[in-house]
Amino acid sequence: MRSRALVAGCVLLGGVVAIAMVSALWTPYDPADTSGGRLEPPGPEHWLGTDRLGRDLLTQLMIGARVALSIGAGAVALGGALGLLAGIAAGFAVRWLDDMMAVVLDLLIAFPTLLLAMLVIAARRGSLLSAVTAIGLAMTAVVARPARQQVKRVLAQDYVTAARTSGTSWPGIVAGHVLPNIWPALAVNLALQLGRAVLAEAGLSYLGLGPPPPNASWGHMLREAQATVLVAPGDIVAPGLLLVLLVIGVNLLADGVREVADPLLRGRW
Amino acid sequence: MSLLEAGNLTVRTADGRELLRDLSFRLARGDRLGLIGESGAGKSLTVLAIVGLLPAGMTASGRVLLDGEPILGAPEWVLNTVRGRRVAVVFQDPLAALDPLMRVGAQVAEPLRRHRGLRGAAARRAALEALTEVRLGDPERIARSYPHEISGGQRQRVAMAMALACEPSFLIADEPTAALDGTVQAEMLALLERLVAARGMGLLFVGHDLAVVARVSRRILVLERGRAVEEGEVGDVLRAPSHPHTRDLVSAARRLHGALERMLP
Ligand SMILES: Nc1ncnc2c1ncn2[C@@H]1O[C@H](COP(=O)(O)OP(=O)(O)O)[C@@H](O)[C@H]1O
Numbered sequence: 001m002r003s004r005a006l007v008a009g010c011v012l013l014g015g016v017v018a019i020a021m022v023s024a025l026w027t028p029y030d031p032a033d034t035s036g037g038r039l040e041p042p043g044p045e046h047w048l049g050t051d052r053l054g055r056d057l058l059t060q061l062m063i064g065a066r067v068a069l070s071i072g073a074g075a076v077a078l079g080g081a082l083g084l085l086a087g088i089a090a091g092f093a094v095r096w097l098d099d100m101m102a103v104v105l106d107l108l109i110a111f112p113t114l115l116l117a118m119l120v121i122a123a124r125r126g127s128l129l130s131a132v133t134a135i136g137l138a139m140t141a142v143v144a145r146p147a148r149q150q151v152k153r154v155l156a157q158d159y160v161t162a163a164r165t166s167g168t169s170w171p172g173i174v175a176g177h178v179l180p181n182i183w184p185a186l187a188v189n190l191a192l193q194l195g196r197a198v199l200a201e202a203g204l205s206y207l208g209l210g211p212p213p214p215n216a217s218w219g220h221m222l223r224e225a226q227a228t229v230l231v232a233p234g235d236i237v238a239p240g241l242l243l244v245l246l247v248i249g250v251n252l253l254a255d256g257v258r259e260v261a262d263p264l265l266r267g268r269w
Numbered sequence: 270m271s272l273l274e275a276g277n278l279t280v281r282t283a284d285g286r287e288l289l290r291d292l293s294f295r296l297a298r299g300d301r302l303g304l305i306g307e308s309g310a311g312k313s314l315t316v317l318a319i320v321g322l323l324p325a326g327m328t329a330s331g332r333v334l335l336d337g338e339p340i341l342g343a344p345e346w347v348l349n350t351v352r353g354r355r356v357a358v359v360f361q362d363p364l365a366a367l368d369p370l371m372r373v374g375a376q377v378a379e380p381l382r383r384h385r386g387l388r389g390a391a392a393r394r395a396a397l398e399a400l401t402e403v404r405l406g407d408p409e410r411i412a413r414s415y416p417h418e419i420s421g422g423q424r425q426r427v428a429m430a431m432a433l434a435c436e437p438s439f440l441i442a443d444e445p446t447a448a449l450d451g452t453v454q455a456e457m458l459a460l461l462e463r464l465v466a467a468r469g470m471g472l473l474f475v476g477h478d479l480a481v482v483a484r485v486s487r488r489i490l491v492l493e494r495g496r497a498v499e500e501g502e503v504g505d506v507l508r509a510p511s512h513p514h515t516r517d518l519v520s521a522a523r524r525l526h527g528a529l530e531r532m533l534p
């Protein structure tokens with residue numbers, strides 16, 4: 001069976017990835033090049049026009065794709081790894097420790113992601129790495145809570161007892177049974193979190209807390225475009241559109257992963 | 270010397286209730302002991318206590334000796350060399366006892382990898398051999414299947430193949446046929462008897478159905494609410510049950526059997 005959602009998600013995500021990769025090798029202008037006229041409309045020189053410092057907007061858009069994806073992927077890697085570890089630890093922990101972790105996770109989840117990220121950035125100053133750290137840490141609880149439930153669900157299964165009676169050690173159980181069985185749900189969750197991380201990065205940059213130049217960011221572009229919306233109303237379109245397409249793509253990907261990752265679903269429906 | 274010996278085995282819950290009380294029995298190499306009792310009598314807890322896998326919070330006291338070596342309360346790394354290698358367990362519900370996301374062949378190969386150090390082609394070959402030994406037709410296809418893709422009887426044979434793959438000297442079967450329908454159940458029992466006899470394994474057969482337990486066991490132990498109420502040779506117990514609970518079990522089984530006989534011309 002093929003998943004249409006998976007294909008569509010891959011196409012959208014793949015498009016943004018392609019733009020990001022090209023931007024690493026080539027952009028129409030240097031991101032710091034201010035030689036263009038101020039707030040030029042789209043034209044043959046600058047396909048998407050220029051900002052109020054005379055910098056090329058297409059260049060910023062391409063670099064923005066790279067920044068969005070690397071911060072998103074970095075945050076998912078960090079938040080996913082920490083969240084999975086915390087989830088497994090809680091799943092195995094003695095009762096009181098598990099209860100405590102459950103409360104802490106609930107509190108962290110109730111705390112708005114952007115606020116948490118702003119605190120981290122305020123403490124560490126803006127850079128690519130601190131954005132990854134901030135968004136990744138904020139994501140940890142969101143990954144850990146369902147992971148904990150999934151780990152507990154798997155550990156309660158008869159096949160874990162059966163594996164134990166055949167002499168499998170706890171690490172063997174985790175690697176051989178727990179991870180494969182929580183993976184479908186985890187993969188879907190991580191794909192969704194990638195979308196949220198991209199939006200969080202745009203949000204931070206929009207608030208002026210994003211990575212500093214020469215990194216460009218769609219969130220920052222939207223902030224600039226908003227400031228000059230009366231003079232150059234079209235500037236808002238490109239970064240907004242790419243952001244929406246990327247988030248839609250990632251969510252479609254999550255749906256596709258849900259359909260494909262589970263052989264029980266694959267075999268029967 | 271007995272292969273397996275339980276002495277005053279007692280299992281308590283965290284709040285001190287005794288779910289199993291002073292259970293003692295011996296099982297010699299090649300012997301077959303049936304453990305019978307109503308649902309909830311503590312049969313499965315006995316099994317789990319022997320292999321050291323009681324549910325969290327429960328504690329076991331008393332003695333469990335395997336080949337004279339104490340295994341109750343032994344450290345985890347010791348138990349991990351006992352479980353599967355020297356003592357193997359087949360559970361009641363083979364669908365639940367198999368990992369739904371792991372191909373059957375990989376699951377059968379798992380204990381082989383761990384206990385016999387087999388890898389790659391050698392592990393695959395040994396897994397296929399184990400599947401062939403439990404009389405599964407087309408073991409290649411079964412090995413490639415996921416548990417939900419094969420029938421209940423096939424799954425229980427797979428579970429048996431997993432249990433027997435490392436040639437344990439002692440097999441525990443916890444109601445292995447309770448989830449199977451009649452004819453498949455009879456085939457499974459025949460297979461179990463044949464394999465146990467061929468390998469000279471000790472067998473602890475757990476069940477709630479006297480007819481089934483009596484068929485595969487030489488001796489039976491009757492469990493009622495966590496206590497052993499009667500033990501003896503199968504024939505003796507069936508002929509002259511001494512404890513009221515055993516008498517109930519026997520007469521219930523006879524009534525069922527009698528009803529069937531009367532239907533026949
Ligand atoms: N995880 C558990 N927590 C609390 N009580 C349990 C648990 N498992 C079993 N028991 C209790 O222990 C008793 C014996 O259970 P079990 O050994 O599973 O019975 P059976 O003879 O049907 O296999 C039952 O009364 C059951 O309620």
Ligand SMILES: [Mg+2]
Nearest residue numbers: 312313443444
């Ligand atoms: Mg039971």
